[in-house]
Amino acid sequence: MKEEREECCSLHVSRQKQQDEDFALRVTMRESSLKAVQGDFVVLPCSFFTSSPLSRLNVIWTLARFSSPESPIQVIVYDHGQVIEDPSLIGRVGFTGIPWSADIVLNDTRVSDAGIYRCMVNNPPETADPGIGELVLSVLAPPSLPVCQWDGDIDVGGSVTLSCSVAEGVPTPEIRWDKLSPEEIALPINMEGDLSGSVQILNVSSQTSGLYRCSASNDLGTENCYVNLSIYSPPDSPSGMLQGVLLTLTMSLLLLALLVLVLWLHRTGQDGRRWRERKEEEEEECYNEIRYTPSLMKRSFV
The missing domain is CATH 2.60.40.10 (Immunoglobulins)
Structure with a gap:
């Protein structure tokens, strides 16, 4: 008899536990991963079941970016009828069917939006642990201008x-x-x-x-x-050689003209020197003639 009572009690507990599980808060993610093209919008699905009224429903979406998985951020929160968005996502994220659904939409997607999203739902007075769902979002983007x-x-x-x-x-x-x-x-x-x-x-x-x-x-x-x-190389074409020959010829003519000028100046200097020497000799002869003339005149009167 005692064994029958224990078996009956155990069966009752099992049924009660099953009923509690049947009515406990459950979260279902309809997708485990999603892809979006940069600039488009994407809906992140999160469904939940609860047996309690929704007056105290609390929904929190978080994002762990691929670039910084150790520092998740709160994307959007619904708490007692109030919606709070992350400042960096204001105007780009919102609930689509709250309080009946925890789905959110993300507009104008960016590469930085990629990462692991978690949907956490809590609905007091249910005392069970909050239901949590998870999905991975990849944002595709064309190459930027290299x-x-x-x-x-x-x-x-x-x-x-x-x-x-x-x-x-x-x-x-x-x-x-x-x-x-x-x-x-x-x-x-x-x-x-x-x-x-x-x-x-x-x-x-x-x-x-x-x-x-x-x-x-x-x-x-x-x-x-x-x-x-553009690779620089010295000129090696016929036109370049012709220019080099003309340049050399021009320089040679200039040097020749300069040499002629120097010789002419030198010759001119020598002629001038000879002319001055002759002039000095002539002046000296005239001076000698004048110097001896009185002496001759004196002798004629004696």
Whole structure:
């Protein structure tokens, strides 16, 4: 008899526990993962069941971003009829059917919105632990406009490095370098992380000159940037040689004219010196004649 009572009591407890479980708060996530394209909107679903009135319903959505999973933020909260949004999401997030549904809509999605979202529902006086659902949101984005740069020595025989980087893109963009002229050639690329790639060109020559393109591509599109590379080389064409000959000839004529001028000045200086010497001699002879004339005159009167 005692065993029958214990069995009956155990069955009653089991039924009561089953009833409590049947009427306990439950949260259901209709999707475990979602994808959205940057700029579009997405609905994050969260359904719940409760046996208590909804006058004290509390719903909290949190986000653990992929970039900072250890620092989750509160996306939006519903508490006693009041809705509170995270300041960074004001105007972009809202409930779609509160209090009957905990679904939220996220507008103008951004890459920074990607991460793990958790929906937590509590409805006192139910004493069970809050129901929690979880889903993963991925935000797809086309590549941003890449930035092209070059660095190095553009003289013949030098080396040049072409670099290209892109700020964002989901999935991760594929980076590619091509030379477009005079003919299109794919170049081997050195990846520097997921969003940057470079090409090193050694022993550059005049054939290295041309237009180069960096492409960043993923499933949502392609963006390009360009580098126009001009390699400096000394003139070696017939016209360049002719210019060199003419320059040399001109310099030779100038030097010859200068030499003639120096010789003429030197000759002129010598002629002037000789003229002065002759003039001095003539003056001296005249002076001697005048000096002896009185003496002659004196003798004639004696």
